[in-house]
Amino acid sequence: MTDETDMTGMAGMKRRSRAPGEAPGEERLAVLFGGRSDEHEISLLSAASVIRALEKSPYRLVTIGITRQGAWRIFEGAPEQIENGEWEEDSRAFDIGSLRQTADVVLPVLHGPCGEDGTLQGLLEMLDIPYCGCGVLASALAMDKIASKQIFRQADLPVCPYVWLTAERLAHHPERELVRIEETLGYPVFVKPANMGSSVGISKAGNRQELEEALKLARKYDRRLLVEAAIPCREYEAGVIGNWENRVSVIGEILPSQEFYDYRAKYLDEGRSRLCIPADISPARSEELRRLASRAYEAIDGAGFARVDFFEDRETGRLYINEVNTIPGFTPFSMFPRLWEAAGLAYPELLERIVNLGYERYYTQNHR
Numbered sequence: 001m002t003d004e005t006d007m008t009g010m011a012g013m014k015r016r017s018r019a020p021g022e023a024p025g026e027e028r029l030a031v032l033f034g035g036r037s038d039e040h041e042i043s044l045l046s047a048a049s050v051i052r053a054l055e056k057s058p059y060r061l062v063t064i065g066i067t068r069q070g071a072w073r074i075f076e077g078a079p080e081q082i083e084n085g086e087w088e089e090d091s092r093a094f095d096i097g098s099l100r101q102t103a104d105v106v107l108p109v110l111h112g113p114c115g116e117d118g119t120l121q122g123l124l125e126m127l128d129i130p131y132c133g134c135g136v137l138a139s140a141l142a143m144d145k146i147a148s149k150q151i152f153r154q155a156d157l158p159v160c161p162y163v164w165l166t167a168e169r170l171a172h173h174p175e176r177e178l179v180r181i182e183e184t185l186g187y188p189v190f191v192k193p194a195n196m197g198s199s200v201g202i203s204k205a206g207n208r209q210e211l212e213e214a215l216k217l218a219r220k221y222d223r224r225l226l227v228e229a230a231i232p233c234r235e236y237e238a239g240v241i242g243n244w245e246n247r248v249s250v251i252g253e254i255l256p257s258q259e260f261y262d263y264r265a266k267y268l269d270e271g272r273s274r275l276c277i278p279a280d281i282s283p284a285r286s287e288e289l290r291r292l293a294s295r296a297y298e299a300i301d302g303a304g305f306a307r308v309d310f311f312e313d314r315e316t317g318r319l320y321i322n323e324v325n326t327i328p329g330f331t332p333f334s335m336f337p338r339l340w341e342a343a344g345l346a347y348p349e350l351l352e353r354i355v356n357l358g359y360e361r362y363y364t365q366n367h368r
Contacts, residue, residue, distance in 0.1 A: 001017055003068040006072040007338060007345060009362045013087070018178055019071060022197050026059070027058075027059055027105055028056050028059070028060045028062050028102065028103050028104045029057075029059035029060065029061055029065075029078040029103065029104070029105055029106075029107060029153070030061075030062040030064055030102065030103035030105070030106045030107065031047055031050060031051055031054070031061060031062070031063050031101070031107050031109055032047075032064050032065075032066065032106060032107070032108045032109060032120070032283060033046070033047030033064075033066070033082065033109045033110060034065040034066040034068075034099065034110065034114065035066045035068075035110040035111070035114055035115040036066065036069070036070050036113070036114045036115075037110070037111065037112030037114055037115060037116075037196075038112060038196065038201075039110075039111035039112035039200060040068055040351075042329060043088075043109055043110050043115070044082050044083055044085065045083060045329075045331040046066075046109050046111070046328040046330035046334070047063070047077065047082055047109040047330075048079035048080070048083045048328055048333050048352060049330050049331055049337075050107070050330050051063060051079045051080050051082070052077060052079050053347045053351055054243045054348065054351055056348070057351070058181040059142040062074070062102055062103055063076070063082075064094055064102075064228050065082070065088065066110070066115075067088060069115070071093070072093075072095075072096055073088065073091035073092060073093060073094050074091060074092055074093075074094040075087045075090065075091040075101075075293070076090075076091075076107075077090045080152040080288035088315055094321075096123075096270070097357060099127055099129060100118050100127055102130075104128070104130070105130045105132070105355060105358055105359060106124055106130070106132065106358075107133075107351075107358070108121075108124075108132065108133060108327060109130045109327065109330060110327065111327055111329070112143075112195075112196055113195055113196070115325045115327070116139060116142075116143055116325075116326055117140055117143035117144075117195060118135075118136040118138075118140035118143070121134070121136045121139050122136045125312075128130045129189065130307075130358050130361075130362035130363075131228070131358055132158070132304050132357065132358035133303070133304040133306075133326060133327060133354070133358065134300075134302050134303050134304055134305075134306060135301070135303055135361070137300070137301050138300045138301045138302045139308075139324060141300040141301075142300055142302075142306065142324040142326045143195050143326070144194050144195050145194045145195070145226050145323055146164040146194045146226055149162060149325060151299050152321055154299075155295065155296075155299040157292065157296055157299065158292075158297060158318065158319055158320050159320055160229055160231055160320040160322075160323055161184070161185055161228070161229040161309060162226055162227060163184050163226075163228070164183050164194070164224065164225065164226050164227070165181075165227070166223055166224055166225065167219040167222075167223040167224075167225065167226050168223065170215060170219070170225070178211065178212070181211065181232070182208070182211075182226050182298055183206070184332075185207065185227060185228075186329040187206050187207060187211075187230075188204055188205060188206040188207050188229050189211065189228060189229060190202060190203070190204055190227070190228045190229075190232050191203055191204075191211065191214035191215055191217070191218050191225065191226070191227050192203075192218060192225070192226045192227075193218045193219070193221035193222035193224070193225065193226075194222050194224035194225060194226050195219050195221075195222045196222060200221060201217055201218050201220065201221040201303065202218070203218070204230060211227075215227075215346040228361040231311055231313050231320070231331070232267060232313070232314045232315065233312055233313055233314055233320075234253060234312045235254040235256075235279075235301075235309065235311060235312075235322075235341065236252065236253050236289055236309070236310040236311075236312060237251070237253075237254065237307055237308065237310070237312070237335045237336075238250075238252075238293035238308050238339065239240070239250050239306075239308075239328070239335075239336050239343075240294060240297045240307070240308060240342050241305045241332055241340075241350075241353060241354065241356065242297075242303075242306070243303045243304065243357055243361050244364075246297055246298070246302075248293050248347075249340050249342070249343045250278040250279075250286070250339055250342045250343050251278055251281065251286045251289050251290065251339075252275055252277040252278065252279055252335050252338070252339050252342075253277075253279035253281075254274075254275060254276075254335070255274040255275070255276060262361065266368060275338060276335075277335075277338055277339060280345075284363070288319065289308075289319065290309070290323060291309060292310070292319065293310075293345055296308050296320075296324055300362070302326070303357070303361050304321045304354055304357045304358055304361065305326075305328075305336075305354050306324050306325060306326045306337045307324070307325045307328035307335065307339075308321065308323075308325075309321075309322040309323050309324075309325065313332075
């Protein structure tokens with residue numbers, strides 16, 4: 001059991017954390033959900049699914065939601081109220097400063113900025129609370145699609161051709177930036193906000209007018225903008241879990257209901273987008289993807305769990321790393337838990353493994 005004594009302000013002292021391999025007791029596991037990002041609704045769906053899967057776990061669940069305005073509230077109702085957004089009505093204000101006395105370990109189930117980008121992870125580090133998933137650096141790198149591509153290139157990992165720019169640069173030199181994109185990539189291209197997930201703010205452009213509209217949409221979500229060559233491709237995903245020794249799931253393939261796997265295809269088409277698990281590829285191709293997934297995870301200093309996404313050029317067969325998602329979706333339609341189920345790790349056991357990895361990372365950091 002974790003020592004509940006408040007050590008705030010006691011320099012050099014760390015709260016006791018369950019050691020690697022030690023059986024869980026009745027630790028209080030806080031599931032954080034909601035958040036200020038445009039992926040708020042996806043977080044609610046993911047959190048409800050996670051809470052249901054943990055109902056028979058050895059942990060005492062504490063559910064804490066964050067409103068769109070950034071207010072923290074503790075909720076003690078049913079998962080269905082989280083799914084339909086009614087949880088706020090039956091919740092009460094929660095003081096972030098009391099999180100140390102409320103939870104022994106935290107499982108963030110927040111997608112996008114202010115949850116998946118290192119900011120929340122930094123807060124938990126400052127509060128000295130064990131938490132699940134990637135740390136500050138990996139979370140920030142993975143969330144920023146530009147920074148992660150630069151890291152992947154440095155690690156000699158394949159990324160598709162791209163151009164990046166800022167909203168300020170576009171506003172001051174629009175013609176120069178548009179010409180630079182056209183001369184570097186041509187058409188068609190995909191335009192993305194650098195720091196969003198769930199395909200929010202992404203659109204495809206086939207000419208100058210569509211490019212201008214796509215950039216206008218993307219800069220509503222972020223000032224850093226990414227433009228990528230649109231490659232006719234197959235899309236693969238792999239789940240990774242682990243801290244120092246990584247384990248990679250089977251490979252899955254996305255067969256989107258739309259032209260590309262956008263927000264609507266992911267969440268609003270009632271499952272018409274198909275997930276092929278395992279992907280219909282050769283054993284050698286599967287092993288290559290699994291190896292690249294592990295290398296990408298290590299390149300950003302991943303820990304706990306993540307999902308790595310790939311493109312395969314249909315014409316050349318070349319593989320490209322698209323991105324790493326450090327808090328992938330946990331909805332009933334999400335790829336990450338289904339990949340691990342196909343690999344023989346059921347949903348509740350997967351979550352238990354993720355919590356154990358959070359404890360392991362915290363323990364190792366504080367027992368060097």
